[in-house]
Amino acid sequence: MSADDGSDRYNHAVSRRKILSVAGASGLAALAGCSGGGAESDPTEEPGSGSTDSSDSDGPQVYDATYNDAYNGNPADLHFNTSGIQNYRWPAGRSVFAPFLKYSFTTNEFLLGALSDLNVDGTEVTLTFRDDLMWDNGDEWTTEDFDVQLQLGKKTGSSIWGYLDDYEIVDDKTAVLHLTDATNPRIIKFELTNYLVDTKAETHEQFLDKDASEFLQWAWEEPVASGMFSFVNKDRQAFEFERNEDFYNADNVNFQTHLIENTGGATAQHQALMAGDHIDGAMSAFAPQEIAEQFADNVVEVNIPAKWGYGIVFNHNDEHFGKRNVRQAVAHVINRQSLVKNAGPRTKFVTETPCGIAPKDQEYWLDDMQDSFETYGPESQNTEEATQLLEDAGYSKQGGTWKDDSGNTIGGDYFSPAGWSDWTTMTQTVVSQLNDFGFDFSISTLPTNDWFSQYSDSNFAMGSLYWLPGGSRSSFPYFPLYYQLWESEIGGGHNYREAAQSEQTIPGPDGGEMSLTPLDEVEQIAQQPDDESAREYVQRAAWHNHIELPFLGLVSKYEQSWTTDDEWTVASEDNPNRKVKWPQFWWVHEGDLQYNG
Numbered sequence: 001m002s003a004d005d006g007s008d009r010y011n012h013a014v015s016r017r018k019i020l021s022v023a024g025a026s027g028l029a030a031l032a033g034c035s036g037g038g039a040e041s042d043p044t045e046e047p048g049s050g051s052t053d054s055s056d057s058d059g060p061q062v063y064d065a066t067y068n069d070a071y072n073g074n075p076a077d078l079h080f081n082t083s084g085i086q087n088y089r090w091p092a093g094r095s096v097f098a099p100f101l102k103y104s105f106t107t108n109e110f111l112l113g114a115l116s117d118l119n120v121d122g123t124e125v126t127l128t129f130r131d132d133l134m135w136d137n138g139d140e141w142t143t144e145d146f147d148v149q150l151q152l153g154k155k156t157g158s159s160i161w162g163y164l165d166d167y168e169i170v171d172d173k174t175a176v177l178h179l180t181d182a183t184n185p186r187i188i189k190f191e192l193t194n195y196l197v198d199t200k201a202e203t204h205e206q207f208l209d210k211d212a213s214e215f216l217q218w219a220w221e222e223p224v225a226s227g228m229f230s231f232v233n234k235d236r237q238a239f240e241f242e243r244n245e246d247f248y249n250a251d252n253v254n255f256q257t258h259l260i261e262n263t264g265g266a267t268a269q270h271q272a273l274m275a276g277d278h279i280d281g282a283m284s285a286f287a288p289q290e291i292a293e294q295f296a297d298n299v300v301e302v303n304i305p306a307k308w309g310y311g312i313v314f315n316h317n318d319e320h321f322g323k324r325n326v327r328q329a330v331a332h333v334i335n336r337q338s339l340v341k342n343a344g345p346r347t348k349f350v351t352e353t354p355c356g357i358a359p360k361d362q363e364y365w366l367d368d369m370q371d372s373f374e375t376y377g378p379e380s381q382n383t384e385e386a387t388q389l390l391e392d393a394g395y396s397k398q399g400g401t402w403k404d405d406s407g408n409t410i411g412g413d414y415f416s417p418a419g420w421s422d423w424t425t426m427t428q429t430v431v432s433q434l435n436d437f438g439f440d441f442s443i444s445t446l447p448t449n450d451w452f453s454q455y456s457d458s459n460f461a462m463g464s465l466y467w468l469p470g471g472s473r474s475s476f477p478y479f480p481l482y483y484q485l486w487e488s489e490i491g492g493g494h495n496y497r498e499a500a501q502s503e504q505t506i507p508g509p510d511g512g513e514m515s516l517t518p519l520d521e522v523e524q525i526a527q528q529p530d531d532e533s534a535r536e537y538v539q540r541a542a543w544h545n546h547i548e549l550p551f552l553g554l555v556s557k558y559e560q561s562w563t564t565d566d567e568w569t570v571a572s573e574d575n576p577n578r579k580v581k582w583p584q585f586w587w588v589h590e591g592d593l594q595y596n597g
Contacts, residue, residue, distance in 0.1 A: 059251070062243060065595040066257040067568065069584055070269045070282040074262060075234040079219035082198045083156050087219065091260050091283055092234075094585040095241050096225035097196035098133070098248070101189065102586055103472035105305045105579035110189050113589065114141075114197050114226070114248075116173075120185035125177040126170075127192075133173075134246040135200060136225040142172040142201075148208065149199035155212045160191050181527050184534060190473040197226035228588050229258050237262055252591030266421065273299050273562055281563040283582050286422055289346040298566040303347065304579045307358050307474030309556035310339065310426045311351075311467025313487075314549070317495040318461045320410045325393035327549040330462070332382035332389070333437045334430055336554050343425040347560055350378045351467075351553040356481045356545035357538070358474050359556050365477055365538045372509040373546050383437060402438040411440030415463035417451045426555065427464050455490040465490075467553040471581070477538045478525040484551040485519055496550045506547045518544050563587075567597035 071091060078089045080096065099113040112118070117128040133141040147169055154161050163183055168176045179188075203224065207215035223231050228249070229241035239260040243253050263269055263279065270287060272279035276296020292301065312330070314321040321327060336350040351359050353373045355366075363370060376382065387397075395402050395410070402410045411434075416427035424445065431441045441462075446454065454460045469489075473479040485500040486492060500519040508514035521541040528534035561583050563570060571578045571592040580586040587593035 060254055062253075063255050063595045063597075064257075065255040065567070065597065066259055066280075067255060067584070067588075067593070067595075068259045068261055068278065068280045070263040070272055070279045070285065071239075071260045072263070072265050072269070074236045075239045075260065076236045078234070079221055080198075080223035080231070081215075081218050081220040082196060083152065083158075084216050084218055084220075091582075091584075092239050093196065093198065094227070094582070095229045095239070095258055095260070096223050096227050096231055096244075097198040098227040099586075099589075100127075100192045100195040100197070102580050103190070103193050103475075104576045105472070105475075106574070107576045108475075109576065110193070111576065111580065111586075115192075118189065118192070120183075120188050123179040123182055125179065125188055127175050127177070129173045130248055131173060132248040133197065133226065134248065136230045136244045136246045138246065139200075139224075140172075141197060141226060143169045143175050144172075144201045145197075145199055146175055148201045148205050149195075151208055152199065152204060152215060155208075156216060157212075159194065163188065163191070182529065183526055184476075184478070184528055184530070186476050187478060187526055190476060190479070193472055198223075200224050228253050228585070249589055249591070252594075253588055255595040258588075265419070270295075276564060276566075279564075280568060281561070281584050283561055283584050284559055285562060286344070286347070286560055287562075288344050288422075292346070292560075295562075296564075298564045300563050300565050300570050302561040302563065302578070302583050303558040304561065304581055305360065305475075306470060306557045306559045307472070307480075308466055308468045308470035309348070309351075309554070310343075310423060311465060311554050312430070312462060312552040313455060313460075313465040313467075313490075313494050314462050314551070315458055315460050315493075315495055316499065316550070317458065319408070320404070321462050322495075323393055324548060325389040326395075326410065327552065328376070329386040329389040330434065330439075331376040331549060331552050332386040333439075334433055334552075334554065335377070335379060335381045337379040338433070339426045339429050339555050342429050343422040343555075344557075348422075348555050348557045350555060352378055354546055354549065354553045355542040356484050356551070356553070357477045357542050358468055358480060359553075361475060361477065365535065366542065367535070367539075369509065369539050369543075373543070381433060381437070386437065397438055400438055401440055409440040410438075411435075411442075412461035413444040413463070414441040415444050415446055415451055415454050415460055417448050417464070418445045419448075423464060430464075430554075452490065455493045458493045458495055465551070467551045468556065477542065478522060478534075481522045481525070481538075481541050481545060482519075484545065485522060494550070499548075500550075504544070504548070506544060509543060514540070514543065516540055516544060518548075563593065567595060569594045569596050 073089060078087050078092060080093060082088055082093050100115050101113050102111045104111055114130055114133050115127060116130045119126045135141060150167055163179050164177055165180045166178045170176060225231060225244050228244055228247050230244045232240040232242050241258040243256050263272055269282050269285045270291050273282060273295045276298045314327055316322045331354060340348045340350055349359060353362055353375050355373055357365055390402055395404055414431050416423055427443055431443050434441055468474045468480045469483045485496060487494050503515060503517045505513050505515045521537055524537040525534045563583055569592060571587050577586055577590045577592050
């Protein structure tokens with residue numbers, strides 16, 4: 001989920017004049033692997049026999065073997081234009097396109113892919129690409145391809161252009177990006193983890209003089225590959241790929257075929273992993289403990305920090321949830337640990353302090369200030385505090401229901417995505433707790449597109465939505481703090497953008513008051529050269545977030561990826577590649593997933 005997860009393309013900006021309002025199909029593409037729908041179908045072919053394929057005497061031994069990934073979706077309807085996100089799916093793209101670089105959650109380091117060097121010096125970012133970077137039709141990759149990629153990115157609002165004034169092509173393998181302002185190097189590196197070698201000049205330059213909409217609607221059916229595999233075929237049953245001999249790390253790929261098979265939804269994938277004899281892996285598949293314990297002995301679980309999870313988005317123009325006291329009361333009423341207990345303690349964990357920062361990163365960034373933050377009771381329902389907040393805001397409880405002075409109840413439709421089984425459980429828990437306290441919510445479960453549309457159209461009061469943008473970028477507080485203020489994926493439909501750009505006075509950590517403009521504070525994080533310089537701005541922005549609650553972060557999680565180890569090698573727990581999204585791609589890239597049958 002997201003480029004690090006799957007598709008990570010939404011816009012961030014260093015200066016407000018650069019911020020782009022892009023509504024959120026990107027979130028939908030990133031989350032497609034979580035839904036449980038989809039028709040089941042027969043596999044297109046059985047895994048390879050393991051016989052040895054022909055190879056040069058100086059080259060690697062390549063086996064006539066097939067790695068078969070479980071997938072939920074109809075490949076016949078999908079394409080390889082990574083910018084045309086409505087019908088692009090990241091597993092297929094990751095098979096054929098090489099990444100610029102990746103992020104390891106094992107070592108918290110960036111790992112180079114198609115780049116041989118990356119240097120950020122002030123406002124200049126120098127990218128040096130590998131000399132052996134090739135397309136699978138035999139053409140050499142050059143910065144002419146990157147030039148077209150950047151031009152199309154500017155046309156379509158690619159996130160990197162939130163930071164750039166211009167760029168310079170130095171030679172065939174070197175380019176320099178000129179930043180608008182000094183920017184934390186980690187932000188630029190996280191942005192570049194979104195980038196794949198997915199643009200070929202002679203194929204894509206036709207769109208340079210056309211409207212962006214034409215490019216975004218273009219279905220690239222037969223891609224020219226730069227990565228591990230070349231495209232062979234797609235139909236409603238599977239994507240089929242074969243080993244790309246022109247790939248720069250081809251010696252790491254010792255098997256001939258990769259299938260991404262349309263097995264169907266969660267139940268079908270679980271059944272395949274229980275059998276353990278046809279499917280070799282599932283890139284991203286949630287499985288509760290009672291299901292995972294039934295998987296075959298050859299199935300290995302790989303848990304990777306998602307930096308993503310279940311939260312609540314408020315409509316700040318709503319007559320009730322536009323009030324800080326009401327939002328804080330909601331935070332006090334919900335027992336976050338009960339959501340984890342009900343929906344999957346094996347992979348989920350609570351947000352200790354809702355403050356816009358991913359849970360596992362809060363201690364590092366908040367440091368000595370952490371004890372000053374309101375936790376809103378991660379393992380309790382603080383009904384006394386919630387009652388006081390609502391009474392202070394002019395509400396009273398009548399007949400067991402909270403009402404304003406006009407007799408209006410606090411509640412409405414609470415939207416949740418259909419087919420996301422763990423989210424359905426958490427939504428039921430949240431609504432039950434809120435209604436028991438005296439709110440008046442009804443659960444409305446919608447198809448994912450309709451769920452997003454309610455928020456994009458501001459047609460809601462309060463509902464479920466992921467509170468972190470997801471992927472490695474969420475390790476750096478700028479991204480989630482910006483996301484919650486601006487929320488490009490729903491086009492700002494939570495109606496907090498005006499407030500984010502206005503000076504606010506809120507209670508301060510020392511008992512006095514603090515004045516700040518939230519978006520300015522977050523933008524300052526991006527402009528600092530290192531973590532220590534950024535820390536004071538992170539703390540001020542997080543303090544504002546936990547007081548104002550533009551979103552309410554409840555739960556985060558680990559991603560569950562699955563592979564088998566009877567015929568395939570597995571990266572060790574301490575291997576830097578172990579926790580890189582995703583094993584079925586980066587492990588192959590690095591030679592950690594090989595056929596050994």
